Amino acid sequence: MAQRELKICLLGDTGVGKSSIVWRFVEDSFDPNINPTIGASFMTKTVQYQNELHKFLIWDTAGQERFRTLAPMYYRGSAAAIIVYDITKEDSFQALKNWVKELRQHGPPNIVVAIAGNKCDLSDAREVLEKDAKDYADSIHAIFVETSAKNAINIHEVFIEISQQIPVLDAGEGTAGKGFKLHRQPSETRTCC
Numbered sequence: 001m002a003q004r005e006l007k008i009c010l011l012g013d014t015g016v017g018k019s020s021i022v023w024r025f026v027e028d029s030f031d032p033n034i035n036p037t038i039g040a041s042f043m044t045k046t047v048q049y050q051n052e053l054h055k056f057l058i059w060d061t062a063g064q065e066r067f068r069t070l071a072p073m074y075y076r077g078s079a080a081a082i083i084v085y086d087i088t089k090e091d092s093f094q095a096l097k098n099w100v101k102e103l104r105q106h107g108p109p110n111i112v113v114a115i116a117g118n119k120c121d122l123s124d125a126r127e128v129l130e131k132d133a134k135d136y137a138d139s140i141h142a143i144f145v146e147t148s149a150k151n152a153i154n155i156h157e158v159f160i161e162i163s164q165q166i167p168v169l170d171a172g173e174g175t176a177g178k179g180f181k182l183h184r185q186p187s188e189t190r191t192c193c
């Protein structure tokens with residue numbers, strides 16, 4: 001079975017739950033006292049998608065979120081970016097829009113963008129309406145889900161949607177990376193919280 005390596009970067013404000021999302025996806029666990037500075041900066045996980053194996057090489061901005069100049073090293077060569085905000089923090093949603101602009105201006109041209117509204121388990125403290133975020137995501141043709149790393153909601157689904165949106169390799173082309181044909185598949189929307 002063909003295996004493809006897909007570099008994925010996580011972007012977004014400090015404290016929105018990027019490391020927790022990666023930890024939930026890779027280890028299927030949640031640590032409420034996750035260390036903000038020693039967060040995993042690079043982890044991998046392989047999942048089967050149709051007749052391919054997708055090895056996700058996940059780059060997490062471990063505490064350097066404020067240093068924009070470091071960001072290109074995370075998103076350069078990325079097949080996809082997961083931009084995370086915290087549904088209980090309006091500021092983090094505004095910061096997400098800046099990350100989208102940054103990616104549009106300096107990121108890889110065909111990067112798949114996924115927006116994750118994390119901490120959807122804290123809906124009592126919600127500041128960002130799901131509809132507003134979904135409308136924004138639609139306007140930039142991004143994947144959108146609300147997630148909870150804590151309660152394992154929609155974490156795997158984000159990665160599955162990314163797999164769906166990555167251009168399919170045509171039979172016979174192997175993993176050489178030549179001659180991609182773009183078969184973008186429509187993504188479904190999931191809402192949960």
Ligand SMILES: Nc1nc2c(ncn2[C@@H]2O[C@H](COP(=O)(O)OP(=O)(O)O)[C@@H](O)[C@H]2O)c(=O)[nH]1
Pocket residue numbers: 012013014015016017018019020021031032033034035036039118119120121122147148149150151
């Ligand atoms: N309630 C709740 N807390 C979360 C969730 N994800 C992360 N957190 C908490 O938010 C804080 C910041 O998480 P962290 O993963 O370090 O964020 P990062 O700075 O973006 O990597 C930690 O205290 C986490 O336990 C979630 O889905 N729900």
Ligand SMILES: [Mg+2]
Pocket residue numbers: 018019020036039060061062063
């Ligand atoms: Mg972190």
